[in-house]
Amino acid sequence: MNSALPVEPLAPAWLRVPEDPNSLAARVWPHSAQRDTDGQLHIGGVGTTALAEEFGTPLYVLDENELRTRARTVREAFDSATQRHGTRARVYYAGKALLTTEVVRWVTEEGLGVDVCSRGELEVALAAGADASRMGFHGNNKSVADLERAVEVGIGSIIVDSHDEIERLAAITQQRGVQQRVLVRVVSGVHAQTHDFLATAHEDQKFGFAPDAARQAVTRIRQIDGLDFVGLHCHIGSQIFGSAGFAESARRMVQLHAELLTGGDIPLLNLGGGFGIAYTSVDEPEDFTVLAEQIVDAVAQQCQARGIRMPELAFEPGRCISGPAGVTLYRVGTTKSVALGERRHRLYVSVDGGMSDNARPSLYGAQYSARVASRRSSAVPALARVVGSHCESGDIVVDNEYVPADIAAGDTLAVPATGAYCFSLASNYNYMPRPAVVAVRDGHARVIVRGETITDVLARDTGIAHGAGAAAGEGEQ
Incomplete structure (x- = not known):
């Protein structure tokens, strides 16, 4: 803290007086700033x-260079961490963070798939030329039309979020005579250290299945010829620093994964995203290479303890790439x-x-x-x-x-x-x-x-053409 200046009584305890108010904190700004x-x-x-x-x-x-570099760094970190344990990683850019056709092109050119959670996001990714087979489709209320479009374009995986969705998707695949890969979203019960509105793994919320309901969902999916159950999915929250929450969620997810192996092979475990970034000079997110190693090591330890083969791992970073x-x-x-x-x-x-x-x-x-x-x-x-x-x-x-x-x-x-x-x-x-x-x-x-x-902004208001001044600014001198 700058000792030459008095302490400002209105300042929060974490905010430090800068020696130079022109300075740029390296963790917060793009490297080119x-x-x-x-x-x-x-x-x-x-x-x-x-x-x-x-x-x-x-x-x-x-x-652009900052975003590309971050996408590449995240992919390489998970590639390296999983290869150490004899498996591989799939990294999907979480499009909800920031999605434009150019951003889609940048991340796919850096080797990432794309995670979408609405019909609109799906169409943006497709318009950018993204390979649908390397995309995942999220959402707690996908309509029949949404699912039909996803199946039509050959979406890589659909993360199912309810029993209703399973039946909708079953009807679509039966009608079309196709197989659709699906994951089941699970609420692990792990509460990330984050804002309540950002914590998406506590039980009382709209996303996913509790473990018992997830077991029922998997049983039903395995009964449907047109659905191919390929793995479990979990997302514990957003803006998370450190690996402790991910490690605990991995423990619970690997336990469920191991139980479900009695019904057949499960090639994939998706642990979601939520990796935090620095917004202020006092924020200190973990180095991503270290974070990736810690998370993957935690999964490997749980698999080894249960004597099961380590599945492929998938991750969905968004904020840490574009933010x-x-x-x-x-x-x-x-x-x-x-x-x-x-x-x-x-x-x-x-x-x-x-x-x-x-x-x-x-x-x-x-x-x-x-x-x-x-x-x-x-x-x-x-x-x-x-x-x-x-x-x-x-x-x-x-x-x-x-x-x-x-x-x-x-x-x-x-x-x-x-x-x-x-x-x-x-x-x-x-x-x-x-x-x-x-x-x-x-x-x-x-x-x-x-x-x-x-x-x-005015163009969607249908009443304007019927009133005075149909064009913006008409009548101004």
Whole structure:
């Protein structure tokens, strides 16, 4: 902590006063992020000021090399860890984190399959040219039409989530005379150390089967000629640091796997994803190579203890691939110091986006970092709350962060680690157009998802053509 500055009483205990409010924490930013001699932040070799001027703000910036490198690192880590135990790994990119046709091409070129959880995500992956046989289809409420489409395109596996779904899928495969590979999603009962809304392995929730129900589901699937039961699936949560939760879940899943082997071979065990990333300078996720080894070793130990052959293992990383590759750029509109008592002032920094382009702080209380990107400042750090432009008191982009005390209207503000669940959760709340996604690589920038305009947002309202001012802006002088 900077001992030259007084302790800010409003700051959370974990937030440290930076020696330099211009500094970039290595774990949080893309590896390419650096400041030039004028202090302007560059990502992927492209200046953020130029990006903001050309494409507007808010703007999602995605470092292609960062995302590709992370995808390759994860795949190689699991390949190496499983090969040590005489088996192999299948790595699927969890598309819900961030899915565009370009992202699909990047991850598949790096050797990953794709995990989708809706008809829309399936169609995006197919439009990108992804091999359907290397895709997994999730979802707790897949419709008959969803399942028919998945079977039609030759989806690699469907992760079934209910008895209703099993019967729907049985009817489809019988009608078409085909075999469909399926996994059964299991609730292992392991509670990850994460936000309640992100913990997806506790019993009272919509996903998967409890172990007893899973046994019944597998028995039923094995009775159906058109369904090929290939394995169990489990996902214990999101934004998880360390391997302890995965190891305990692996113990329970291997136990169930071993019991079900009496009914036939089970070639695959899918342990899901949920691997955490650094959002702030104090977050310290495990090195991924070490994490992969620890998880795979835990499975191997459980298999050895039960005297069974180790199955192929599958994993579904998403956030840890796309999250650190993304940075969102905003334009500062206003700043305001609010007095909250003696020695207590809150600096509010308002930007031109907010909960419509990053819902995670509002949904989960998620913490982020921020830096002024358009210049270097010599001002002392000041505790600030970065807020959006929406008509909501909970419209917070960064709850607590130290920024230069001279931050002002017109500055470009950059928020790192926004490559996961920001674009995916974006909305038109308050009729805000959703931002563009721009990919940067080796000094070049290109739009991979076009940003919306007000005209786009109004286009779905069928009443506009029947009222005054059919076109946006009509009548303005």
